[in-house]
Amino acid sequence: MNELAIGLNEILKGTAAFELLSDYGKRMFFPVNGIVAQSGEAAQLAKRYNATVGMAVSNRTPIEHSAVKAMLPGLTPAETVSYAPSPGVLALRNKWKEEIYRKNPGLNGVELSLPLVVPGLTGGISQIGDFFLEKGKKIVIPNMYWENYDLIFTEKNEADVVLFEFFSENGGLNVDGLLKCMEESAVDGKVYVILNFPNNPTGYSPSCEEVAKVKAGFKALAQKGLKILAIVDDAYFGLFYEEETYKQSIFAELASLDENILAVKVDGPTKEHFVWGFRVGFVTFGGAGLSDKQYDAIAKKVAGGLRGVFSNSSMPAQNILLKALNSEGYEAERASYDALLKERYHKVKEVIAKRTTGKALTPQPFNSGYFMNFVVDGSAEELRKKLLQDYGIGTICLQEKYLRVAFSSVDVENIEDLYNCIFEAADKLFD
Ligand SMILES: Cc1ncc(COP(=O)(O)O)c(C=O)c1O
The missing domain is CATH 3.90.1150.10 (Aspartate Aminotransferase, domain 1)
Incomplete structure (x- = not known):
């Protein structure tokens, strides 16, 4: 195993996050002395000529075709045609984190990782699948689910999908079925589950009461010693139409609930901000007791995963989103x-x-x-x-x-x- 991966694993040892990782997740690291890192160093120090990065640069500005420029007049060449950092544009990551806290008051005072930018929620769910699942592991999914989970978890990760009945007999969220299925699906004391509200395809989101039951159930399972990875797919976050519906992400309830629970929020502007083709999403971790250093170690691993699969996410889309989020009205x-x-x-x-x-x-x-x-x-x-x-x-x-x-x-x-x-x-x- 690479020395850098060993170092990151050392930082994470003893946490649920480490226990829950797949072999791939354990092997991953961000190459600190690689091309990206050396380019970053040169961007600060190479005052004469910067001959590091594989872009065509003129007068220290990336070359941008006038036809491209004409279509993106509000952005500089550095904001459009340049490569983005693998974990995403820092200002956007900070802004999105602020937004997560603004939209989820229950996270007040809860430490989270800095969100990593991924190419759409699909890219985020897929990365998390790779980092935590593999052959021999099981993932709990409601029987009403977004079909792409099949390609990701079953076909790519080779995990076994275990379905629970999404609705209870009285037409609400089947919390008992979810918790029972989680307990029964534990392998080596580890449970993997994905929750998606508002749900695709049903359009159902739980009530405050149902969420409280989910929270209590997760806590009880964690206290029995089960390590839980809760993937929260928040693709349709915020589109709640009824009074009694719980209006935050269920991530807010799980992110600091127990040291045995690692919650991962996968969200983004795709549906929430009506930019389906932007291919920008975010992955944010929350786990009770995780230190900044440990959050940083997980983020470095995921940044390595992003580097190895996508290299980085769309630069123009990230900058358009950042400027839009900061714009008046x-x-x-x-x-x-x-x-x-x-x-x-x-x-x-x-x-x-x-x-x-x-x-x-x-x-x-x-x-x-x-x-x-x-x-x-x-x-x-x-x-x-x-x-x-x-x-x-x-x-x-x-x-x-x-x-x-x-x-x-x-x-x-x-x-x-x-x-x-x-x-x-x-x-x-x-x-
Ligand atoms: C539940 C759910 N999760 C994730 C996604 C993927 O979102 P994105 O287009 O950002 O990859 C979708 C898209 O339809 C979805 O319905």
């Missing part, structure tokens, strides 16, 4: 788009409540996010095809029995027509 406009989705959500609720048709479709509980999901009493794939072919309407069929509708993508004035078509198509097929 930005948050108010962003919130107005949240309100737009909330309006669509209420329209969906209204249309479903007054329907007299489409009885083969049972909506699953939903109160947040971009989607709602129907359980189809019949073939969801047949329904999807009929909607596409006869009505020109695109929806998603999942697991053969669910039809996911992204109401986020349809203007409010068209919601009623959309759902009436769905109900009519279902009646034609299944009545």
